[in-house]
Amino acid sequence: MSQAVVQEPPERTGVRVRVQKLGTALSNMVMPNIAAFIAWGLITALFIEQGWLQGIFAGLRDPDGWVAKIGGWGAYDGAGIVGPMITYLLPILIGYTGGRMIHGNRGAVVGAIATVGVVTGADVPMFLGAMIMGPLGGWCMKKLDALWEGKIRPGFEMLVDNFSAGILGMILAVFGFFGIGPIVSAFTRAAGNAVDFLVENDLLPLTSILIEPAKVLFLNNAINHGVLTPLGTTQALETGKSILFLLETNPGPGLGILLAFTVFGKGVARASAPGAAVIQFFGGIHEIYFPYVLMKPKLIAAVILGGMTGVFINVLFGSGLRAPAAPGSIIAIYAQTASGSFLGVTLSVLGAAAVSFVVAAFLLKTDRADDEQDLAAATASMEEMKGKKSSVSSALVGAGAGHSGPIRNIVFACDAGMGSSAMGASVLRRKIQQAGFGDVKVTNSAISNLTDSYDLVVSHRDLTARASQKTGSAIHVSVDDFMSSPRYDEIVEQLKQTNGAGAQTAPEDAPDDEPAADVDVLPLSSIVLSGSASSAADAIDEAGRLLVDAGAVDPAYVAAMHDRENSISTYMGNGLAIPHGTNEAKDAIRRTGLSFVRYPEPIDWNGKPAEFVVGIAGAGKDHMALLTKIAQIFLNADEVARLRQATTAEEVRSILMGAQK
Template identity: 45%
Template sequence: MENISSAVAASGAQKHGSAKAHVQKFGGFLAGMVMPNIGAFIAWGLITALFIPTGWLPNPSFNKLVTPMITYLLPLLIGYTGGKIIYGTRGGVAGAIATIGVIIGSPITMFLGAMIMGPLAGYIIKRFDKAIDGKIPAGFEMLVNNFSIGIFSGILALLGFSFVGPFVTTVSDALGAAAQWITNIHMLPLIAILVEPAKVLFLNNAINHGIFDPIGIAQAKAVGKSIFFLLETDPGPGLGVLLAYAFFGKGTAKTSAPGAVLIHFFGGIHEIYFPYILMNPLLLLGVIGGGIAADFTFVVTGAGLVATCSPGSIIAVILMSPKGGLFPILFGIAVGSVVSFLISSVIVKRSAYTEDADQALSDAQSKVSQMKAESKGKAAAATTATVSKMPSLIIFACDAGMGSSAMGETLLRKKLKDAGITEIEVRHSPVNEIPADAEIVFTQQSLAERAASVVPNATIITVNNFLDNKAYDNYIATLPAQQPKDAPVKIPDLIVFACDAGMGSSAMGETLLRKKLKDAGLTGIEVKHAPVNEIPANAEVVFTQQSLVERAAGTVPNATIIPVNNFLDNKTYDAYIVSLKEHMVHA
């Protein structure tokens, strides 16, 4: 059962959580308040960039939207989301009410205040509800529920207005003054020494959303733009590393790098270059050098964006650029890319290629998936699954209850079906909203403790990532059911690679698998690529990204959906081809 359970950490440092884990957890919590509302930030940024007096299309009427959105809408959304994370909709409502106090009680934009008051209000309401649980007379539930929110959140709004708002104002002014001082003495570029390694370790959320965004918003409100929106989102340093591999790399790293360039630079998914650095940590020198060069150029040229840029795509950067300020931004990104490329090229060329290099990249990709999971919470000791009966409900739980848990749900449901087990319901859910009747919960190691607190009577099974086939196979083997052995794997006539647009990235996967099929002597299988909403009805197997699994299944419900971390996932394709060849032997 090694793949179902994880060993409890042995050292005291591991037991109490590393400093990195604590910072990751804090950053993940901050990101949980900000990321769901990025669309609102972008809307405000676009309206600001277009319609302020110095914007691309000045419009006095539309400009009236700018101040109310940043003063009231955005902090209220953050406060609501913070409360909701703690205690659902009740916590969200309380968080929004408490947040209005700090908004009115301060002359500055209250993002930091919202990040304090929202979760605090949600926590207090949660504790109150727990304290009176089962003690409310029948018929008085609605009265108590509504008045408790009104009273507690009203008191918090008053406290926020009187104390928290002025305190946060003082802190924000100090941070802003320190940031301006560092900028004035031209020391800001050295921050790349912290930022670039932090990105690779998934510590970027704590830095970006906890520090850079509030300072950047304050600067943008005052002068119309801020360099702090560029420090973490700049795609230049990562681009330099990927280009070095594209020109001078070998093996899978070289062939996969061009596709990764497109995903990173235009798609804004920076984590795609992290495995290339993890397999050769000396490349940190490349991204640090590129980051320092880019930030220095930004400082000298006065570059800055009007709002937070997410994801860090060159397209998003351009859209968030102020009127007349695009060239300094593009020039800084170009300088960072070139410096990173020159440093990384030397390191890549000096790195000897071995037969294990391709496996090293694959291992590094798996490590990135694990680190991303760890960035969402504190690692917890896993529980061992001992199955004594057939469960009726299995839940896949992740932080948001969206893409990654849905992937695992799809994968296990298919494995259960192939094993002839049809009576088990499999669903996915946010970890804080796991149904009370769940009997088995699959979750990431970092979320095991939270899952166990939500459903204490359920069996918690931890996985490094939701594509851990061995964990699911081992679990199915423990179920008290007659399972067919060597279930046949049908040789498909049509395999489709599906992505959102059906262009670059899916075409790369198509080319890679077609070559592997040819090398394996498997002919007669048509391999194509298509947009996820236009998958041919006769497709029998669909490879797609984790976030598109549900849409693919909705388009071709009878096809086998195989999720991949990225379309250059050699291990997944190799395992699939092995299963096909085994079927041919048995047949």
């Protein structure tokens, strides 16, 4: 059985995390609406005055013709479909999506209303304005709802909800019209002037110094659709094409990186690079080459130089696209290429790929590092930046890379083998059983108790190196989010490949079959509905004091809870943190106990929002069944909503103790 260890990625800095979060948020507003961008791009390519259909049909140049009506040119200047789509539809969709990200449907509606204000208050396409007003509308609606949550008399909920959203939307629309709209318009004009300056002075290739690193940090959509698309659209409507549409979407730099790994790479990186090149070049999924650059950051020089080469060639030939190419596939790029620009666009892609390949090949030839393990860590880092599972990461590395036999024994390992590992094991076990692999045993353990007898080991990414020392022959999979990690789905897919159909019944010794923990594990006195802590450290103290007061632990256990948090975050995902002590602190546990604290405002838990904190002290395994139930509750949005709305400690305990498996 071969080893596929995911090593620790570089330590994250506060600035880096904030930049990644911003990039992810902006991307998440744009990506669900890419189809609308494609529809607008095709309509633009076909029906604008310089479009494909010009001259094809008889009477096309007639300003009263049907093509002119659709394109909005000639006698129909400013009408048609092209203008309203770019002016209203696309920004409102972005604003709606941004509001929905913050506060569901109510946030989406208010975000859309607010976006209309900024759209009508500006004289340029308001993508950036939508990215501001959409989330702002959702955030304001969320805060407003929180003011009177649980205080509205029965029968008046709909009245309050509708009027509050309407009034808030009106206020934000006016604010966007008079405030944000003019500011963003001024910024856009300034950016346009800067672009004109760069073009006039032959400095446009220098933009690759910013754009190429930003792509790897998942700021590509913010730059492309937030800045370049509005500027390029204005230019394309005037001249029929824009070079700005090619600054970020050129697939050449990424293709050169992947070709260099195909020839000069090692291990998994070399084996996966050819398939990744096909996906990147023809599928337009540029993110597939990001892990190769993250793995060896010096390769950023190759993509920058490749990008600069491509931009230089496009400037030299005066080439451009009629509309944005989304995704950045060579097929989409050719579909949007303006007449007379095919030669320049083709040479720009080939030139960018060639320069990127040569520079990357040199850097790889002088590098002696092992690519295989680094690529797995880089892929995990990429998914963390993105904020969700990458749809193409399985083309690079997956759970169980190199495994050649069935997987029967999986262990989720953590420092103490108590809270996070039990929670993660419960979620993973449920997924595996639902997939029909009831014969696969999933347990949890402290790293210090691991033996080299497991087929697959799951651990927090900061603990994988330690776990691999104990279980050298096992497959190792790293996770960062215990409740909803994309790695769990990869493990299930690996089981389908290695284990076949699987069994339909759970093993007799599965931890889910243990008897439920006694109610005294969570006494009413250990449930707080409105915590007073304002930081993760204070929340640990608050949850720990409840365990001490209940007689479950000695006071020394609280210090061990802080030690555990300093080592590995106990944030589980879905708003839940479960602080608990280290493995060495088990002597301070008198009996199994839990505490529950709910916070009206989520606490910043290492950059993630924790609304519920469950303190854990586990003696033996008698708390495992309850942890399994808690995991199931926090995977169910309706159950989490019930906890959020509970008004008594009895109600909270009923929810936690009464969940079904």
